[in-house]
Amino acid sequence: MRRQILSAFILFAVGAMLPVPTRADNRIIPPQIAKTWPVGMQRGTTITCTLEGRNLADIEEIIFDTPGMSAKVVQITDEPEPVQKSFTTVAPVPRGKKQSATIQVTATADVAPGLHWYRIRTPLGTSNMMPFDVGYLPEVHAAAEGADMPADLIKLPATLVGTISVPGQVDSYPFNGQAGEEVVFQVRASQLGSQLESLLVLRNDTGEQVAESGLFDNRADAVLTYKLPQAGRYTLSVTDREKAGGMSHYYRIDAGPLPYITHVFPLGVRAGEPTSVTLAGINLGDQHEVKVDPPKSADGWTTMPLKVKTAEGWSLNSVNLAVGSDPEITEQEPNNSPAQAQQVSLPVTINGHISGENGNAPDEDFFRFHATKGESLSIEVAAARLGSPLDSEIEVLDAQGHSIPRAVLRCLNETVTTLSDRDSRGSGIRLTSTSGFHEGDDVMVGDELDKLVYIADQPDEDVRLRSADGLRWAMLGTTPDAHAVNTPVYRVEILPPDAEFPPNGLPVFHLYWRNDDGGPGYGADSRLDFVAPSDADYILHLKDVRGVQGPDFAYRLTIHKANPDFELRADDENPNIPAGGSALVTVEANRVEGYNGPIEISVEGLPKGITASPATIPAGQDSTIVLLTADSSDSAKSLPAAFKIEGRATINGQERIRMVESDAPLELAAVVPPPDVVVTTDPSRVELEPGQDIKVTLHVDRRNGFVGRVPCTVRNLPPGVRVVNVGLNGVLVTESQSSRTFTLHAEDWAKPITQPMFVVGAAESNSTMFHPSAPLMVEVVGPKETASLSPEK
Numbered sequence: 001m002r003r004q005i006l007s008a009f010i011l012f013a014v015g016a017m018l019p020v021p022t023r024a025d026n027r028i029i030p031p032q033i034a035k036t037w038p039v040g041m042q043r044g045t046t047i048t049c050t051l052e053g054r055n056l057a058d059i060e061e062i063i064f065d066t067p068g069m070s071a072k073v074v075q076i077t078d079e080p081e082p083v084q085k086s087f088t089t090v091a092p093v094p095r096g097k098k099q100s101a102t103i104q105v106t107a108t109a110d111v112a113p114g115l116h117w118y119r120i121r122t123p124l125g126t127s128n129m130m131p132f133d134v135g136y137l138p139e140v141h142a143a144a145e146g147a148d149m150p151a152d153l154i155k156l157p158a159t160l161v162g163t164i165s166v167p168g169q170v171d172s173y174p175f176n177g178q179a180g181e182e183v184v185f186q187v188r189a190s191q192l193g194s195q196l197e198s199l200l201v202l203r204n205d206t207g208e209q210v211a212e213s214g215l216f217d218n219r220a221d222a223v224l225t226y227k228l229p230q231a232g233r234y235t236l237s238v239t240d241r242e243k244a245g246g247m248s249h250y251y252r253i254d255a256g257p258l259p260y261i262t263h264v265f266p267l268g269v270r271a272g273e274p275t276s277v278t279l280a281g282i283n284l285g286d287q288h289e290v291k292v293d294p295p296k297s298a299d300g301w302t303t304m305p306l307k308v309k310t311a312e313g314w315s316l317n318s319v320n321l322a323v324g325s326d327p328e329i330t331e332q333e334p335n336n337s338p339a340q341a342q343q344v345s346l347p348v349t350i351n352g353h354i355s356g357e358n359g360n361a362p363d364e365d366f367f368r369f370h371a372t373k374g375e376s377l378s379i380e381v382a383a384a385r386l387g388s389p390l391d392s393e394i395e396v397l398d399a400q401g402h403s404i405p406r407a408v409l410r411c412l413n414e415t416v417t418t419l420s421d422r423d424s425r426g427s428g429i430r431l432t433s434t435s436g437f438h439e440g441d442d443v444m445v446g447d448e449l450d451k452l453v454y455i456a457d458q459p460d461e462d463v464r465l466r467s468a469d470g471l472r473w474a475m476l477g478t479t480p481d482a483h484a485v486n487t488p489v490y491r492v493e494i495l496p497p498d499a500e501f502p503p504n505g506l507p508v509f510h511l512y513w514r515n516d517d518g519g520p521g522y523g524a525d526s527r528l529d530f531v532a533p534s535d536a537d538y539i540l541h542l543k544d545v546r547g548v549q550g551p552d553f554a555y556r557l558t559i560h561k562a563n564p565d566f567e568l569r570a571d572d573e574n575p576n577i578p579a580g581g582s583a584l585v586t587v588e589a590n591r592v593e594g595y596n597g598p599i600e601i602s603v604e605g606l607p608k609g610i611t612a613s614p615a616t617i618p619a620g621q622d623s624t625i626v627l628l629t630a631d632s633s634d635s636a637k638s639l640p641a642a643f644k645i646e647g648r649a650t651i652n653g654q655e656r657i658r659m660v661e662s663d664a665p666l667e668l669a670a671v672v673p674p675p676d677v678v679v680t681t682d683p684s685r686v687e688l689e690p691g692q693d694i695k696v697t698l699h700v701d702r703r704n705g706f707v708g709r710v711p712c713t714v715r716n717l718p719p720g721v722r723v724v725n726v727g728l729n730g731v732l733v734t735e736s737q738s739s740r741t742f743t744l745h746a747e748d749w750a751k752p753i754t755q756p757m758f759v760v761g762a763a764e765s766n767s768t769m770f771h772p773s774a775p776l777m778v779e780v781v782g783p784k785e786t787a788s789l790s791p792e793k
Contacts, residue, residue, distance in 0.1 A: 027706055028676050029096040030125035030576050031055045032767040038161065039192045040133030040252050044109035048074070048102060051120070053127070054766055055096030061121040062103065063668065068111035069118070069134070074102040093764035094708065107134050115191055125576030125672040131192045133252055135159045142171040153233065156183070157256025162238070164196060167245040173255070174235045177228040182282035184260040185213075185236055186316060189251040190220035196249040199241035200224040205233040214241055225260060225282050259283040259315040263552040264306065266330070266351035267386045268322030271298040277306070277321065280552070285310040298323040300565060300592070303386075322382050324349050326560050331365060338401030341366035341539045346377070347560030354390055354542075356549040364543040368399075369559060371532035376562035378593045379540065383555040384524035390553040393545040394526040396513040399537040403512040405497030407476060409444055411490035411506035413437060417445070417483055424480040425471055427453075428462030429489075437463075437491050438747065440719065442475070444490045444509055446483055449475045452491075454722075468520035468590065468622070469569075477515040477528060516545050521567070521590060529562060529593060564595035568647045570660045574668045576769065577610070580632035581675035584715070584760065584772045587615065587645060587660065588623045595651055596620055605643035609633065610671075613775065617647070618718075618755060625716045625758055627772060630671045643669075676706040679761040679773040687779045688721065688746040696776065697741045698759045700733045709734050710761045714742070717757050718778055720750025733761070746780055754779040 033053040041047045049071075062071040079098045101120075113136045120127045140154050142162030154160075154175050162171045177183065187198040200222045202211040210229075214222030228234065240249055261281040269275040274293045287308040294304060302323040308315045331352030335342040344350065344367050354363045371377060383390040398404055413436035422429050429445065434455050437443070441452045443465070450472065454464035466473045472480040476494070490506065497510070518527030532538065542557060567590040575583035587601050598619045603612035603626060613627040626645070645660040678701040686694050700710045710733040714723050723731070724745045731742045756775030763769045 027094060027704060027765065028124055028576075028578065028673055028763070028769055029055050029094065029765040030672065030767045030769070031059075031120055031122050031127040032096065033120065033127050033130050036130050036132065037250075039131065039194075039250060040135060040159075040161070040188075041105060041107055042139055042159070043068075043107045043111045043113065043134050043136055046104055046106040049105050051101040051103060052079075053100075054098055055122065055124055056099040056101045056120065057097070058122045058124075059101065059120050060123065063119050063121060063126075064132075065117045066111055068108040069105065069116060069132075071103045071105045071118075074104055076101050093766070093768075095766040105132075115188075119574065119668055121668070121670060123673065126574045126668045126670045129574065133188055133192055135252070135254065137254060137256070140173070142173075157254070157258050160236075160238075160251075160253040160255055162251060163247060164238070164240050164245045164249040164251070165247055168239070168243050169245050170237050170239040172235050172237045174233055175255075177231065177234045179228060179231045181228045181257050183226055183228065183255070183257050184282060184316060185222075185224045186254045186260070187214075187221040187223065187238070187251055188254070189249075192250070192252070194248060194250045195244070195246070196220065196251050197241050197244070198222040198251060199239050200253075201237045201239075202226055203235045203237070210234075223260075225262065227282070254316055257283055257312075259285075259287075259308065259310045259312055261306075261308065261315050261317055261319050263387065263554065264319050264321065265353070265554050266328070267382060267388065267554050267556050268303075268324055268328075268349070268351070269294045270328045270349070271302070271323050271325050272296045279308065281315070283310065283312055284308065284315070285312070292321065294321075294323045298325045300563075301382075320386055322386055322556055324556070324558060326558060335366050336361075336364055338366055338397065338539050338541075341368040343368045344559070345369070346371075348558070350557040350559075352542075352555055352557065353551065354544050354549045354553040354555070355551055362544065362547040363549045364541065366401075367540045367542075367557070367559075368537055369540065370537050371530075371535075373532055373535045375532045376594065377530045377532070377559055378527075378562045379530055379557075379559050380518060380522070380527040381525045381542065381555050381557055383553075385522070386554075386556070388552065388554045389548075389550065390555050391516075391524040391545050392526045392555060393514070393516045393543055394528060394557075395515075395541045396528065396530050397539040397541055399539065401539055401541075403514070404533065404538075406511045406513050408495045408497055408499055409442075409449065409490075409492040409509035409511065410495055410499075410501055411444065411492050411504075411508065413491040414506055415489050417485055417487045417489060419485070421484045422482065424482050427464045427467035427472055429465065429483065430462050431489060434459075434463060438749070439722065440747075440749065441491050442494055444488075444492050446481055446487050447478060447509075448472075448481055448483075449478045449492070449511070451475065468588065471520050473519055476511050477513065478511070479516040562593040564651050565592040565656065566590065566595055566599060566647065566649060566658060567592060568599075568601075568645070568658055568660045570645055574670070575628055576670050576672045577628050577630040578672055578675035578769075578771070579630050581678065582627045582629040582772050583669075584758065584770065585626045585628060585645070586623055586715075587617065587626055587647070589617050589647070591622070595649070597649055597651070599647045599649045601626060601645065601647050603628070603643055603645050607643075615756075618753065621719065623716075625756075625772070627758075627775075628669065632674065674703065675771050676704045676763040676769065677702060677710055677761045677771045679710075679712065679759050679771055681759055681773050681776045683776075684774070685777040685779070686744065687781055688744065688750075689781055690720070690746050690750045691748045693724070693743050693745050695741050695743055696759075697739055698731065698733070698761075698773070699739045700761055701738070706763060707735060708764060711764065712740070712759050712761045715758045715760055715772075716755065717744075718750070718753045718755040718780055720747040721745070721757075721778060721780065722747075731759075744778070750780045752780050752782055 035052040137159045140158045189196040199214040211226040213224035303320040305318045307318040326347040381392040419430040451466040515526045577583040599617040601615040615624045617624045682697045712731045759773040
């Protein structure tokens with residue numbers, strides 16, 4: 001369960017929404033911000049910013065994530081529309097009026113430096129969230145493109161501000177440095193929405209390059225630290241490492257002889273135990289070892305920020321420390337082979353390095369532990385999530401250092417990928433044939449085991465594999481990988497490692513207790529749910545999957561008994577709820593360490609006039625839908641109020657409550673004018689047997705002068721139930737139609753369940769509003785007495 005020391009909350013913002021502003025067709029198209037410039041400021045000042053976007057008129061409020069920031073509107077300007085292409089295959093959709101807003105932004109002197117967020121609110125709702133950087137240094141702006149490099153030296157420390165506006169452009173900043181002076185240049189661009197992949201180069205007064213950062217970095221934002229060998233003139237240059245450029249390639253660089261933390265060890269501490277940690281960096285003075293006081297308890301994944309105060313002020317950056325609940329020890333070298341494996345007792349968190357202390361060979365660490373037969377253990381690495389460059393791989397070995405079989409995969413059907421190569425992230429792949437494949441199947445794509453969640457009714461469409469947070473979600477420790485055209489794909493049966501079966505001419509895959517990337521939420525950090533096959537000693541092997549190492553390649557390795565749990569996420573982050581209508585919020589569960597039961601979802605703290613539908617994430621499923629509904633009376637109007645989405649589950653006899661987690665610090669919901677589209681269904685309840693079809697009619701009532709088409713999607717279907725004869729479960733209601741009939745089909749393997757589904761109509765625009773129907777209850781009744789077309793899961 002992921003926890004932050006600073007709690008996140010969701011605000012409910014309601015303004016004067018019934019007097020609808022004049023617009024050509026009375027459409028509800030919420031405001032949308034495309035760009036802010038400049039994207040930051042020095043605190044304690046007031047600056048003028050320009051917002052570009054659509055439907056920015058009638059701004060009632062500019063909402064920041066901190067009380068020390070405020071803004072007022074100076075002017076709204078209508079902007080010319082871009083010239084439309086003479087021919088396009090994309091269906092045109094209405095767009096809000098293209099506008100710019102000039103605003104004055106004030107940040108008080110006590111605003112915390114760093115990344116902040118804002119939205120605007122108009123009678124048409126709240127906008128998307130935009131980043132805004134607040135610094136504490138004086139700002140220096142780059143010379144215009146084509147201008148000579150400034151002859152005057154800039155004075156550091158400062159924040160350097162500019163844009164690599166054309167491909168290949170290089171911005172240069174000359175300054176005077178002192179012998180022995182330690183300087184840092186920290187780029188902030190990608191987190192502000194910039195497309196810049198920065199490359200920093202430092203040269204001395206002869207033009208000789210003395211330092212460089214960003215050329216081989218996986219991160220978009222470079223950081224360069226350097227100790228100047230002698231006094232004199234130096235020049236920092238910044239460009240895009242891919243030689244790209246444009247107005248979207250802007251940057252802010254904090255520069256100068258500033259305190260900066262490069263890394264910390266250990267990467268975390270135990271809850272309730274004040275602990276000293278060692279810092280590395282520049283200009284830290286005597287702050288290379290500091291004592292931290294962690295919170296009294298840690299519920300799963302918890303982090304706390306660490307900054308240090310030096311004689312020169314606070315460190316420019318902060319680092320996150322993990323806070324754990326298990327006993328902590330330090331890795332002891334030599335432990336570079338199974339024979340040298342360090343003995344540990346469980347539960348334990350081991351703080352270590354892949355640091356190159358094993359001669360010329362890449363460092364690899366081994367730890368020996370004992371487990372009883374059938375014991376379930378959670379093993380995970382925390383490194384990349386805490387800023388370490390380590391890309392870990394872990395494997396559980398037997399007492400002699402041999403790999404342990406986990407499962408055998410028997411292939412049942414074969415096909416190959418086609419059309420185009422696919423990366424390691426996307427959920428869609430194109431197959432030459434789906435004959436013999438079914439939704440819910442386990443499939444082996446190359447060396448990656450996936451769950452097949454969607455098969456189209458037509459050949460010219462991708463199948464979809466299970467994913468979360470925009471990442472494909474591989475199973476049994478396998479890792480998502482890129483796949484070229486003609487990669488073999490097999491439908492597989494997962495069997496115990498000692499299973500015997502007759503050959504069928506197709507391959508057999510053997511999986512071991514090994515993992516590289518832990519899946520959504522873990523990034524490059526590894527994770528395994530290990531079940532001990534016997535009462536014995538085992539060896540945990542940890543290394544960098546690339547075979548690289550260094551003094552900053554720190555890690556935290558935790559091994560403890562499995563603790564089934566769940567985490568929750570929600571989307572939309574700023575639902576605009578029509579008065580007299582509804583908005584939907586999708587709540588997703590990340591099931592942790594084996595919990596597979598139901599999760600009850602509720603919404604607390606809603607103001608009067610706003611209600612939320614009860615919802616459940618059923619056992620074995622990963623998401624559900626919550627409807628937020630605003631009545632059409634004045635009771636829906638109130639001051640901003642906070643509300644929370646929470647989930648409850650009973651795990652091992654104990655009730656567990658988890659709140660929706662969000663990386664968005666400014667989640668807003670707003671009541672907006674009545675809906676453009678009202679969607680209803682007939683009937684309101686259906687019953688299907690496995691293998692059966694049933695027809696449903698949806699009706700669309702257009703309002704507010706809206707006359708456009710309404711693409712509809714069917715959401716929250718039970719497992720094994722799908723919409724047939726349409727692509728991507730979509731049903732299009734054209735401009736001349738007000739209803740459509742579609743068919744639901746229950747696969748032969750569908751299990752009995754009763755679950756609400758929703759038909760969601762889209763009032764298309766540049767800021768599309770989605771209008772859900774009331775829930776349509778789908779009941780799948782007892783399966784037929786026939787063989788299943790899908791292997792038992």
